Amino acid sequence: MSLVYAYKSRGLSKDITILDADGAAVTPGSSDKIRATIGREGETAKLTVTSDAPTDNGSNFTKGAVNRLRLDALDLAFEPGAYTLMIDLYDAADSAEWKTVSRQVLVLEDT
Amino acid sequence: MASHVVDISEVLLQLGLSGTATDEERAICTLAVRMAEGEVRRHLRYDPLKAERTEFYPQRSFQQQFSGGVWEVMEQRAVLRTVSEAATNELQLRHLPLRGSPVVSVRVDYDGRSGTPSASFPAESLKTIGTDYWPNYDGYDATAVAVCRDGILRTIGLWPTQPGSVKVVYTAGFTTDELRGSDPLVDGTPVWEACLLEAVRRVRRALVQKKGSAGWLAGPLTSESLGDYSYSADGASVARLFGGALEEESREKLSPFVNYGWDLGA
Numbered sequence: 001m002s003l004v005y006a007y008k009s010r011g012l013s014k015d016i017t018i019l020d021a022d023g024a025a026v027t028p029g030s031s032d033k034i035r036a037t038i039g040r041e042g043e044t045a046k047l048t049v050t051s052d053a054p055t056d057n058g059s060n061f062t063k064g065a066v067n068r069l070r071l072d073a074l075d076l077a078f079e080p081g082a083y084t085l086m087i088d089l090y091d092a093a094d095s096a097e098w099k100t101v102s103r104q105v106l107v108l109e110d111t
Numbered sequence: 112m113a114s115h116v117v118d119i120s121e122v123l124l125q126l127g128l129s130g131t132a133t134d135e136e137r138a139i140c141t142l143a144v145r146m147a148e149g150e151v152r153r154h155l156r157y158d159p160l161k162a163e164r165t166e167f168y169p170q171r172s173f174q175q176q177f178s179g180g181v182w183e184v185m186e187q188r189a190v191l192r193t194v195s196e197a198a199t200n201e202l203q204l205r206h207l208p209l210r211g212s213p214v215v216s217v218r219v220d221y222d223g224r225s226g227t228p229s230a231s232f233p234a235e236s237l238k239t240i241g242t243d244y245w246p247n248y249d250g251y252d253a254t255a256v257a258v259c260r261d262g263i264l265r266t267i268g269l270w271p272t273q274p275g276s277v278k279v280v281y282t283a284g285f286t287t288d289e290l291r292g293s294d295p296l297v298d299g300t301p302v303w304e305a306c307l308l309e310a311v312r313r314v315r316r317a318l319v320q321k322k323g324s325a326g327w328l329a330g331p332l333t334s335e336s337l338g339d340y341s342y343s344a345d346g347a348s349v350a351r352l353f354g355g356a357l358e359e360e361s362r363e364k365l366s367p368f369v370n371y372g373w374d375l376g377a
Binding site for chain 2: 002003040041042043079081082083084103105106107
C-alpha cells in the first residue's frame with residue numbers, strides 16, 4: 001500500500017507494478033486488462049480508467065512489466081478529499097473476471 | 112450499494128495507516144465504519160444520507176379532547192372511529208433535512224393502515240402541495256433547491272391522528288459532498304466528522320485490545336519500573352477513549368442535527 005497524493009486539476013503519472021501472492025511481478029497479457037478506479041464505497045466512481053478505454057480527456061492506463069497510469073488534469077477536477085484508488089486486473093486466462101490487485105488511499109488536495 | 116458517511120480511506124488517513132495498512136487493519140476499519148455510522152444514526156434518530164423515503168404517519172395514537180369521527184359497523188357493534196382531532200397542524204417527518212426536489216408527495220387515507228390494504232392510498236388521496244400542505248422551508252441549497260431543516264409539514268386544516276393514515280414520499284438527507292462541507296448553505300460536516308471520530312475510536316479500541324505477541328494488552332502503560340520489573344496499564348482510560356458509546360465531543364457535534372421532534376411528536 002501507499003498514499004497517493006494528487007492535486008486538483010493537475011495531471012499525475014504513476015508507475016504501478018502488479019505483484020502476485022509470492023511477491024513476483026505480474027505482466028498483464030495481451031488479453032488482460034487493467035483498471036484504476038477512484039471513488040468511495042457505495043458511491044459512483046469519480047474516475048475510471050481502463051487499459052482498453054482511455055477517458056475523453058486523455059487519462060490512460062498502459063499495460064507492461066511496469067504499468068503506467070496517467071491521470072489527466074481535467075479528470076482530476078472533482079471535490080478534494082480522501083478517496084480509495086482501486087487497481088484491478090482482468091485475468092483472461094483465469095475465470096475471465098476482474099480481480100482486485102490493491103487498494104490505496106488517494107488524497108486530492110485543492111489548488 | 113448504499114453510500115456511507117465515511118470512507119475507509121479517511122479512517123486510514125486519520126490513523127496514519129494510509130501507506131502501511133495490512134489487510135487485517137483494513138478489515139478492522141471496515142467494521143469500525145459500520146459500527147460508528149450505526150451509532151450515529153441511532154443518536155440522530157434518522158439516516159443522514161440523502162435518499163428517497165416512503166413513510167407512514169402518525170406512528171402512534173393520540174388522545175385529545177376535541178375530535179371528529181366516523182360511525183362504522185364492526186360485526187354486531189357500532190364503533191366510533193376518530194379520524195381527526197384538534198391536535199396539530201404540523202407533521203414531523205423523521206429524516207432531515209427535507210429537500211424540495213423531488214417534490215414531497217402526501218396522501219391521506221383514513222383506511223390507509225400503513226399501506227397494508229391493496230387499495231390503500233388511491234389516486235384521489237393525493238394532496239396538493241401549497242394548498243393542502245406545505246413543507247416548512249427555511250432556505251435554499253447551493254443548487255437553488257428548497258430545504259426544510261426541521262422536517263415539518265404544515266397544513267391549513269388538521270393532520271389525521273389515525274396511525275398509518277398519512278403516506279409521505281420525500282427526499283431528505285445530506286449528499287456525501289455536503290457532509291464534507293461542499294455547500295456552505297447545507298452543511299453536514301459535523302455529522303461526517305462525528306462518524307469519522309467514532310470510527311477511528313473503534314479502530315483504536317480493536318488495535319489496543321488485539322492480542323499481542325506477549326498476550327493480551329490491557330491498555331496504555333501508566334508506569335514502568337526496572338528492578339523486579341513491573342508495569343501498570345490504565346484500563347479506565349481504555350474504557351473512556353476506546354469505548355463503544357458516543358464520546359461527548361461527538362454528541363456535541365451532532366446535537367444541532369438530532370431530530371428531537373421525532374421523539375416527541377411522531
